[in-house]
Amino acid sequence: MRVHIGSDHAGFELKNYLVAELTADGHDVVDHGPASYDAEDDYPTYCIPAAEAVVAEPGSFGIVVGGSGNGEQIAANKVKGTRAALAYNSETARLSRLHNDANVLSIGARMHTEAEALELVRIYLSTDFSGDQRHARRIALLAEYEQKCSS
Numbered sequence: 001m002r003v004h005i006g007s008d009h010a011g012f013e014l015k016n017y018l019v020a021e022l023t024a025d026g027h028d029v030v031d032h033g034p035a036s037y038d039a040e041d042d043y044p045t046y047c048i049p050a051a052e053a054v055v056a057e058p059g060s061f062g063i064v065v066g067g068s069g070n071g072e073q074i075a076a077n078k079v080k081g082t083r084a085a086l087a088y089n090s091e092t093a094r095l096s097r098l099h100n101d102a103n104v105l106s107i108g109a110r111m112h113t114e115a116e117a118l119e120l121v122r123i124y125l126s127t128d129f130s131g132d133q134r135h136a137r138r139i140a141l142l143a144e145y146e147q148k149c150s151s
Contacts, residue, residue: 001125002060004053006032006046007109008072009039011065014109014117018063021118027125047075054103055081062104063121069108076104080150083139093120097127099135 003022007015012034022029032050034041047064054062062084064072069086076084084104085096088111096102105124107117129135 002028002030002057003063003125004030004032004050004057004060005063005065006043006048006050006072007034007065008043008046008067009034009037009041010067011043011072011107011109012037014107014112014114015063015065017114018065018118018121022121022125025122043072044075044078047072048079051076051079051082051084051104055079060103061125064104064106065109065117066106067108067110069106069111073104073106076106080146081143083142087120087124090120090123093123094127097124098130099132101129101135101139 005015005019019029019031033046043066050062050064054060064076066072073084073086076082082104083100083102084106085100085102086106087093087096107120
C-alpha cells in the first residue's frame with residue numbers, strides 16, 4: 001500500500017518512526033518531509049503536498065503529523081478531494097475509514113507515545129470503508145459541496 005506522510009517540527013521524530021515502521025510492515029512510504037528538524041518550519045509546507053499526492057494517486061493513503069494534529073488536519077483538508085480525520089484513539093482511527101472513508105489520517109505527536117500512534121495508523125490502514133449507503137451518501141454530499149464551492 002502506498003502511504004504519503006508529512007509533518008512539521010513537532011511531528012518530525014514521530015514521522016521518522018512511522019516511516020521506518022510502515023516500511024518494515026511492507027508499505028511503500030513516500031516521505032514529503034521535512035528531511036531535517038527545523039523548529040521554525042510550517043506544517044502546510046509538508047502536509048499539503050502529502051494530501052495532494054494522495055488525491056493524485058487514488059487508492060493511496062496519507063498520514064500527517066504535528067504537535068496536536070489539528071493544524072495538519074486542517075491543512076490537508078484544504079486540498080480538494082481530501083478527507084482528513086484526526087485520530088485520538090483506536091475508535092476514531094477505525095471510524096475515520098469505516099464511516100468517513102478518510103484518505104488522510106492526522107496524528108498528534110504530543111498526544112501519543114510512538115507505540116500508540118503506530119497502533120492508530122495500523123488500525124486506520126487496515127480498516128476498509130463500510131460502503132454503507134448512508135455513509136456513502138454523506139461523503140457524496142461533501143464532495144458535491146466541495147465541487148460547487150471550488151468552481
